[in-house]
Amino acid sequence: MKILDKPLQDAEITHPDKIVWKQPPIDKALFISYLAEVSRFMLPFLENRALTAIRFPHGVPGESFFQKNCPDYAPEFIQTAAVGDHRYIICNDLATLIWLGNQMTVEYHVPFQTIGSDRPLEIVFDLDPADRSDFPLAVKAALQIKKILDRLEITGYPKLSGSRGLQIHIPTAGSGLTYPDSRIFTSFIARLLVENFPADFTTERLKKKRGNRLYIDYVQHAPGKTIICPYSPRGKEGATVAVPLCWEEVNESLRMEHYTIPSVLGRIARGPCPMQDFFRQENRSLSTVVASLKKQVPVLSSAGRH
Numbered sequence: 001m002k003i004l005d006k007p008l009q010d011a012e013i014t015h016p017d018k019i020v021w022k023q024p025p026i027d028k029a030l031f032i033s034y035l036a037e038v039s040r041f042m043l044p045f046l047e048n049r050a051l052t053a054i055r056f057p058h059g060v061p062g063e064s065f066f067q068k069n070c071p072d073y074a075p076e077f078i079q080t081a082a083v084g085d086h087r088y089i090i091c092n093d094l095a096t097l098i099w100l101g102n103q104m105t106v107e108y109h110v111p112f113q114t115i116g117s118d119r120p121l122e123i124v125f126d127l128d129p130a131d132r133s134d135f136p137l138a139v140k141a142a143l144q145i146k147k148i149l150d151r152l153e154i155t156g157y158p159k160l161s162g163s164r165g166l167q168i169h170i171p172t173a174g175s176g177l178t179y180p181d182s183r184i185f186t187s188f189i190a191r192l193l194v195e196n197f198p199a200d201f202t203t204e205r206l207k208k209k210r211g212n213r214l215y216i217d218y219v220q221h222a223p224g225k226t227i228i229c230p231y232s233p234r235g236k237e238g239a240t241v242a243v244p245l246c247w248e249e250v251n252e253s254l255r256m257e258h259y260t261i262p263s264v265l266g267r268i269a270r271g272p273c274p275m276q277d278f279f280r281q282e283n284r285s286l287s288t289v290v291a292s293l294k295k296q297v298p299v300l301s302s303a304g305r306h
Contacts, residue, residue, distance in 0.1 A: 013102050020059050020104070021239040024262055032101040034233070034261045039094045041244075041273045042231040046097070048114040050081060050088035052226050053100060054107035060235050067105075075099065081115045090115065106235045109226040121173050123182045124227050125156075125189065126217045128165040130210070132256060137200055137214040138165040142250050144193055153285040157275045158250050160259055162234035162242035165214075166250070167227065171281040179222055181290050186218035188293055230275060233261060243267070244274040 016029035026034075035042075053067040068086040070078060078099065079090040091097055091108070100108075112120040125145060127138040142158055145168055149156045156168045172182065193201045193216055202213040228234070228242040239261040245254075259267075 013098070018059070020056070020106070021237070022059070023237065024239055024260060026239055026261060028102070028104075031233075031261070032098055034265060035097050035101045036094065037265055038231040038268060039097055041268065041275070042108075042229060043091070043094070043097065044279060045229050046091040046108060046110060048090060048092065049110040050083045050086075050115060051091050052109040053089070053105040054109070054235060055104050056106045056235050057104050059104075060106060060239070061237055064235055083115065106233050108229040108232040110229050111224070111226050112221060113223070118223065119176070119178055120182055120221070121171070123170040123172055123186060124221060125168040125186065126161070126165070126220060126227070127167065127214060128161070128217060129214050130207070130212070132164050134212065134214065135165065135256065136252065139250055139252065139254055141193060141201060141214055141216065142166045142168060144197070145189060146247060146250075148189060148192060152289050154283050154289070155281050157278060158245045158247060159230055159275075160241070160243050160245060160256055161228060162232070162240040162256070162259070163236060164256070169275070169278065170286070171278055171283055172286060173279065174282055175287045177287060177290060182221055183218065184293050185286070185290050186221055190216040190218045231264070246274045
């Protein structure tokens, strides 16, 4: 990792030697260099969205807090937008991203819609096992969802959460789908998984009733809910990252701890982002599938079966 060759105007970096992660050893200068390097991939997912930041003022692990409101001391170039009772930061440019990094913002969470819109840009499946040791179940769920999406001619993009599991992003821009529409689709997929693999997956919201099964979370895709932004670091020991993957990487060899700030920097230097065409993906068949589900017409009744 390298330190920025030139500090950005208005984005002063203070205490560059402050430790953010002890293992691997990453100080603030190196952390901000990471943000600068991944900004070309990360900023499109932050653009015009109300940012929920998680700051770790003393480094990771350590005390952290959510920040929805832009602080009074933010410089003038920081853009904001009022949503409900909060005035959120809108991270549309590198200077804002670097300023946030200097404020020890480690995690970047965004809603599914842009400012001023009530319709989602994407559908996201959050495959979150109870523990990292159950990560193979997230891999299995992701691959089963991929089979269903392929048969429906829908493109999804896998991503490590950087915490315990996997997430699948499905672009919906241009489809006209509403949040209730997306709920119809996500519940359909979740139901197929649970029906075909009841010992592995569940939609039970009470943790004590799930046992060792993977929770297929389709409820969280709703207004006001957020998801970790692609390429955001996580406030976890090991400096893991919510990194996009190619589908061929989603296999039994996949390990969360292999995708860290240092390794992701090497990764983006070697090749393109797996989500590089995300905002050009139309997924035209998605609205047709949802329309069929609304009519309660069976769609791929055998999808997901061996």
